[in-house]
Amino acid sequence: MFDILIINGTVITVDQEHNIYQPGFVAIKADKIAALGHMYELPAELEAAKIIDAKNHVVMPGLVDGHGHAGHCLIKTLAESSDGPDGGWWGQMAEDIYFRYTDEFFWQAEGALAAAERLKFGITTGVSMLGSTPRPDHLGNLEAHFNGAIKTGIRQISGLGACDGPWPKKPRIWRNGQAVETTLTPQQMVANTEESVKKFNGLHKRQICLPMPGNLGIDTNYPEDREFAIWKNREMGRIAQEYNLPLHTHIQGGGVQFVYDTTPEILGPHTSLTHSTALSQREIEIFAETGAVLMHGPTTRSNIRARCPVYEVLRAGGEVVIVTDGTAPDRSYDIWRDMKIFQVLHRAHENDSMLAPAGRVLEMCTIRPAKAFDLDKKIGTLEEGKQADLILVNVRQPHLAPFGPMPVQRLVYHAQGQDVDTVIIDGQLVMEERKLLLVNEEAILDDAEGAYNELADRLGSEMMAALTDAKGIYDLRAQQMANPYKR
């Protein structure tokens, strides 16, 4: 007797043999895949508590989004045109909002909203850094974020770590509408990062807490002392090692070399480095030598400012995965969109339409990121004995029909997030017919609106006007927004 039996679907396993069962079945017992295969292999007398007829659906592994930011769903589009020849100030805004104008309700409401968005696009495992660079002063914020996310049913990987300067940081804690001024030192930052891992990792079976410094290498916004940067990186690496956890962070060209020269022990297959733009030839080789994973967000701003040498790293033997870096100021968690943009960007750069084939791209959003977070034995492919972590995609729609031959290409080129209609995580039905089952989606949307309005009140009408004052959006080039932080 199985708990859930999915029949008649096009089962794309993304396993090592690239098996596709068309039509096929997946049988789930408790939280695991008990059997799968072609429909003609399905024993006639098989029984299940629930049968899902997946005719006109693809059944595939849940998508893994290896990088995003908790908080961003409630500040998206704000200061969207803050970049320009005088330098951008979006990062300054994000730091200011996250460190000085948010309360626990903000983090809880955002955590739920982000998880709901990801689930509805078929992302069953999402990685979130708490803040733009992490805000590590008050563990209640991370707890609230986890509480918001976990109740939706998603597998949530989140964390704190070293934040950008300048030091000491001056975070504010809001209670009952009142702000309390505090001070954060680098020593507290490290202690709190370690404490967060102790307190939250594994608290729920789908709750994973990692050290996630905002940057390894020397902080580009607030240049630090070299010895300070080495100390900070070593401490982040120590926490990852002591608690046997992956390490996840942003990095830019120069940073990879710096880490390699000063703390090479923290680079390995469970270290994932997001953006990795403007790499030197030597840094490209370092990815291949150490096995560190390059996490590439094709729709992120970093990728506009400087190029990420994706194919150079791949050719050198390095590992690359696709991430959303959701969601502020200008992108969504629809990783299906990132798959397509990834293909176009790198094919255009290399003038080669054979690059980034659909199967490889699908792996870059499933099993390959799962491996970076040491989850590949559990998720990322559909195989007997693995966690039942899968999604159903409705292919009975004009943009996907007639569906049959070349199913992987059809999905990667043509499907989008809203085509996902069913999500199962650890054998638990989390979404059916695009309805979230464990949470009230209306309440999540109401909370998000409430938290946004409270944030706007705290920021004040003058600041909100500055952050939304975009000009020239119908012209050939938008104007850079006036910087409210310029003194």
Ligand SMILES: [Zn+2]
């Ligand atoms: Zn990021």
